[in-house]
Amino acid sequence: QSALTQPPSASGSPGQSVTISCTGTNSDVGAQNYVAWYQQHPGKAPKFIIYEVRKRPSGVPDRFSGSKSGSTASLTISGLQAEDEADYYCCYYAGRSVLFGGGTKLTVL
Amino acid sequence: QMQLQESGPGLVKPSQTLSLTCTVSGVSISSDGYWWSWIRQHPGKGLEWVGYAHHSGSSFFNPSLRSRCTMSIDTSKNQLSLNVDSVTAADTAVYYCARYDTSDYDHLPLDSWGQGTLVTVSS
Numbered sequence: 312q313s314a315l316t317q318p319p320s321a322s323g324s325p326g327q328s329v330t331i332s333c334t335g336t337n338s339d340v341g342a343q344n345y346v347a348w349y350q351q352h353p354g355k356a357p358k359f360i361i362y363e364v365r366k367r368p369s370g371v372p373d374r375f376s377g378s379k380s381g382s383t384a385s386l387t388i389s390g391l392q393a394e395d396e397a398d399y400y401c402c403y404y405a406g407r408s409v410l411f412g413g414g415t416k417l418t419v420l
Numbered sequence: 421q422m423q424l425q426e427s428g429p430g431l432v433k434p435s436q437t438l439s440l441t442c443t444v445s446g447v448s449i450s451s452d453g454y455w456w457s458w459i460r461q462h463p464g465k466g467l468e469w470v471g472y473a474h475h476s477g478s479s480f481f482n483p484s485l486r487s488r489c490t491m492s493i494d495t496s497k498n499q500l501s502l503n504v505d506s507v508t509a510a511d512t513a514v515y516y517c518a519r520y521d522t523s524d525y526d527h528l529p530l531d532s533w534g535q536g537t538l539v540t541v542s543s
Binding site for chain 1: 526531
C-alpha cells in the first residue's frame, strides 16, 4: 500500500480560500467515497473534520468542505482564519485498512 | 464526555517489545459499533495507521507492521493494548489511540483521539 499523495505545503491570506489535494488510485480514493480529512495543530492530536468525501462532523464550521473527482479528493477551506494554520491529512478508510496522505502544511500569510 | 488516554514506557531498548495501553472513559469499549485503532507519527512526519481491534477479538493491521504487532481489548478495564515486537529506532514515534464509530448510519472514522504518547527506541 502506498500513501496517498498530498502537496507538502499550501498557503493563503486571511479571508481567502485554499484547496488541498489528495491523490490516490482507482483502487482506493477512486473506488469508493471513504475519504476523510484531519487537522493537526503542532503538538496536538489530529482532529476529525471531514468524512465520506464531503460530510462534516458536528461542530466543524462550514468553511471546511470536501470534494472528489476521479482518484483525487480535495479539501477546501474558505474564509481562511489564522487558526486554520495547521497540518492537514487525508485518509482513505474503506475495508480493513487505512491509508493516510503525507500531510500538507497550511500557512496563513 | 468520551476520553482516550495512552500510557506506556517512554523509552524502549532495541529488539525489545513495546507495550502501550489506551484507557477509554465515557463510553464502553465493548460497544459493538466501535472499532479501536492505533496510529503512530514519527517525529516531524505524517500519520501511519497501525491497526484496528474490536472487542469481539477481530483485528486488522497495516501490512507493513502485521508480523510484529498484536492488539487486545480488556473490557473489564475498558482498555486497548498494543504490543510491537523486535523494535528498532524506526519505531520511535508518538502513538495515538482513536475510535472508529460504526454505531450509526454514518460511520465516523477516527472521530476521537487520545493526546498521544511518545515512545523512543534507544539503548
